[in-house]
Amino acid sequence: MNWRDLIRWERMPHILCPGCGNGTILNVLVRALAEKFEAGELDPDRTVLVSGIGCSSRLPGYVRLDSLHTTHGRPLAFATGLKLANPDLEIIVLTGDGDAAAIGGNHLIHAARRNLDVTVICSNNLIYGMTGGQVSPTTPEGAKSTTTPYGNPEPPFDLCELVMGAGAPHVERWTTAHPQQLKRAIHRALERDGFSFIDVLSQCPTNYGRRNDLKSPREMLEWLRENTSTKDEPGKIRIGILRDEERKPFHERVHELIEEVSGDEEGG
Amino acid sequence: MSGRVEFLQGNEACAEGAIAAGCRFFAGYPITPSTEIAERMSERLPEVGGVYVQMEDEIGSLAAVIGASWAGVKAMTATSGPGFSLMQEHMSFAAMTETPCVVVNVQRGGPSTGQPTKASQSDVMQARWGGHGDYEVVALAPSTVQEMYDLTVECFNWAERLRVPAVLLADEVVGHMRERVILREDVETVDRELPEEGEEVREPFPLEPDDLVPPMPVFGRGHRVHVTGLTHDERGYPATDDPEVHRRLVRRLCNKVRKRARRIHESVGYDLIERESDLALVAYGGCARTVLEAAEELNATVFRPRVIHPFDPDLVRRLLDGYEVLVVEMNLGQYVEMIERALDAECVHALEYPGGYPPTPERVIEEAERLQG
Ligand SMILES: Cc1ncc(C[n+]2csc(CCOP(=O)(O)OP(=O)(O)O)c2C)c(N)n1
Ligand code: SF4
Numbered sequence: 001m002n003w004r005d006l007i008r009w010e011r012m013p014h015i016l017c018p019g020c021g022n023g024t025i026l027n028v029l030v031r032a033l034a035e036k037f038e039a040g041e042l043d044p045d046r047t048v049l050v051s052g053i054g055c056s057s058r059l060p061g062y063v064r065l066d067s068l069h070t071t072h073g074r075p076l077a078f079a080t081g082l083k084l085a086n087p088d089l090e091i092i093v094l095t096g097d098g099d100a101a102a103i104g105g106n107h108l109i110h111a112a113r114r115n116l117d118v119t120v121i122c123s124n125n126l127i128y129g130m131t132g133g134q135v136s137p138t139t140p141e142g143a144k145s146t147t148t149p150y151g152n153p154e155p156p157f158d159l160c161e162l163v164m165g166a167g168a169p170h171v172e173r174w175t176t177a178h179p180q181q182l183k184r185a186i187h188r189a190l191e192r193d194g195f196s197f198i199d200v201l202s203q204c205p206t207n208y209g210r211r212n213d214l215k216s217p218r219e220m221l222e223w224l225r226e227n228t229s230t231k232d233e234p235g236k237i238r239i240g241i242l243r244d245e246e247r248k249p250f251h252e253r254v255h256e257l258i259e260e261v262s263g264d265e266e267g268g
Numbered sequence: 269m270s271g272r273v274e275f276l277q278g279n280e281a282c283a284e285g286a287i288a289a290g291c292r293f294f295a296g297y298p299i300t301p302s303t304e305i306a307e308r309m310s311e312r313l314p315e316v317g318g319v320y321v322q323m324e325d326e327i328g329s330l331a332a333v334i335g336a337s338w339a340g341v342k343a344m345t346a347t348s349g350p351g352f353s354l355m356q357e358h359m360s361f362a363a364m365t366e367t368p369c370v371v372v373n374v375q376r377g378g379p380s381t382g383q384p385t386k387a388s389q390s391d392v393m394q395a396r397w398g399g400h401g402d403y404e405v406v407a408l409a410p411s412t413v414q415e416m417y418d419l420t421v422e423c424f425n426w427a428e429r430l431r432v433p434a435v436l437l438a439d440e441v442v443g444h445m446r447e448r449v450i451l452r453e454d455v456e457t458v459d460r461e462l463p464e465e466g467e468e469v470r471e472p473f474p475l476e477p478d479d480l481v482p483p484m485p486v487f488g489r490g491h492r493v494h495v496t497g498l499t500h501d502e503r504g505y506p507a508t509d510d511p512e513v514h515r516r517l518v519r520r521l522c523n524k525v526r527k528r529a530r531r532i533h534e535s536v537g538y539d540l541i542e543r544e545s546d547l548a549l550v551a552y553g554g555c556a557r558t559v560l561e562a563a564e565e566l567n568a569t570v571f572r573p574r575v576i577h578p579f580d581p582d583l584v585r586r587l588l589d590g591y592e593v594l595v596v597e598m599n600l601g602q603y604v605e606m607i608e609r610a611l612d613a614e615c616v617h618a619l620e621y622p623g624g625y626p627p628t629p630e631r632v633i634e635e636a637e638r639l640q641g
């Protein structure tokens with residue numbers, strides 16, 4: 001299957017600003033999916049995109065698959081119902097840093113704890129893009145936003161540490177300056193049974209770059225390349241595969257239990 | 269009525285009704301006085317091949333229920349006041365995305381944490397419009413343990429027929445009381461209409477479908493639909509700037525319920541005991557039990573609706589026009605406002621009785637005599 005067949009072309013042009021990192025994420029995602037469908041490893045009729053609210057959460061609406069665009073912060077709770085009710089669905093959750101870690105933080109840690117079998121792609125642009133650039137739980141200390149005009153007094157969350165602390169078995173961090181690596185990460189996440197979390201550092205030129213001395217999308221991508229490393233280097237953000245383990249996914253445990261109980265019922 | 273006779277608590281009967289209606293998914297968060305529903309579901313669902321999950325809060329509970337419904341499974345949650353408040357964003361989302369689901373609210377006294385173990389009927393208005401935006405739901409109020417069973421089934425059936433969230437507006441009185449109940453085996457169950465499997469559905473949200481309710485393209489069957497809480501056109505695509513698209517959408521969401529008000533009341537039923545009297549008592553839910561007794565004593569007519577929403581003003585006018593009407597409810601006046609809009613407001617009176625217990629028949633009689641005095 002060609003990735004072009006996966007786009008809802010009638011919805012173009014999309015709403016994203018020029019140079020937005022979400023464009024890269026969409027691009028990489030549909031290519032990864034098309035490869036999986038082509039190889040027969042995934043069934044497009046059973047692949048579902050779920051998202052919350054934010055610029056990043058608009059991406060599912062451009063992809064020709066079943067998709068549920070939910071409420072701010074809650075896509076993982078919706079995904080919990082979808083997956084448990086129909087374990088045959090392959091679910092990809094698209095979310096933002098505000099969506100996943102502020103209003104949705106509770107669902108995030110509990111989905112990781114349960115080991116819900118979903119692939120979470122978090123477009124982490126360090127800001128609330130959709131609402132015009134307010135501070136988020138991943139905004140760096142000191143950074144400017146429309147609600148931290150004197151600089152952010154709060155320390156940020158490391159989302160990967162957060163979900164690993166909650167038990168997520170497969171966690172990676174990449175950036176929109178690493179599209180090839182990101183695509184491979186999405187492949188791995190789709191192959192893993194269980195909670196896969198990909199933290200994608202992404203650029204919001206309109207609402208973050210402009211206020212923080214990163215004048216253009218190109219400058220922001222350079223910043224992402226220069227300030228990240230796949231090795232532990234002082235002063236750099238660690239990217240790469242941060243954890244890759246196996247743990248029985250939630251739906252399997254639930255359905256085993258159901259089989260045990262309902263089998264007993266029929267038998268006795 | 270054929271079925272198994274049992275002696276059950278209202279909340280247990282509700283869980284049994286859900287299972288009989290075909291519910292195979294429950295997500296919830298414990299809260300008094302509804303918890304026994306979750307407990308019973310956690311035991312019963314696995315026996316019938318269904319899924320029980322305790323979520324991290326009530327916001328997530330209704331989200332999971334809506335997710336399960338889009339996976340094609342009948343789903344329910346149960347809660348009380350504070351939890352019902354937390355669910356409102358997703359009541360609104362379920363209404364907008366036309367997701368069949370059932371929300372049980374075993375009402376307790378509020379505001380806030382209020383009276384956790386006591387009865388109340390103070391969520392009558394919240395049940396209808398607690399979420400944001402223009403929408404309508406179906407809400408049914410049981411007065412007996414048998415009705416906790418039967419009306420739970422009705423909630424599922426109306427949710428499936430109309431693709432709406434349906435609320436079982438119970439209260440602590442009926443939730444916790446124990447009575448004889450027939451777990452009927454012959455319940456009529458309704459399943460949502462589905463599009464042909466494997467067919468791409470290009471217009472999942474037609475502006476004017478037959479009966480105002482389009483078939484539901486559940487996920488995983490090749491329909492390739494986009495479902496959003498944003499104002500959407502017939503393709504399901506966001507269309508937030510077109511006033512006409514929004515108007516037509518919300519009008520349909522409301523009309524598919526409002527235009528069936530009479531049918532819903534007739535099909536779910538109501539009690540009307542007519543007596544030679546100028547006085548008619550009106551009550552619903554747990555509170556109606558003592559009011560029925562008082563009416564007999566007073567030799568007054570009594571009307572007990574089972575359907576709280578949608579309200580049917582024509583029906584109320586037909587049944588109660590010409591009476592002095594006394595509405596008795598465990599709140600400071602909610603259902604009475606709807607009755608006032610249907611009848612000559614001067615003839616409508618209220619015994620407003622918050623506090624945790626229904627008024628005794630004596631208290632109702634005293635109020636009626638004072639009125640007639
Ligand atoms: C309950 C609720 N609160 C607030 C909002 C407003 N809102 C919409 S998007 C958003 C933040 C989005 O930020 P993020 O998740 O980081 O996504 P981005 O737009 O940056 O991709 C907020 C606060 C909302 N839609 N719903
Ligand atoms: S506001 Fe930022 S995140 Fe949103 S589309 Fe524009 S650049 Fe992208």
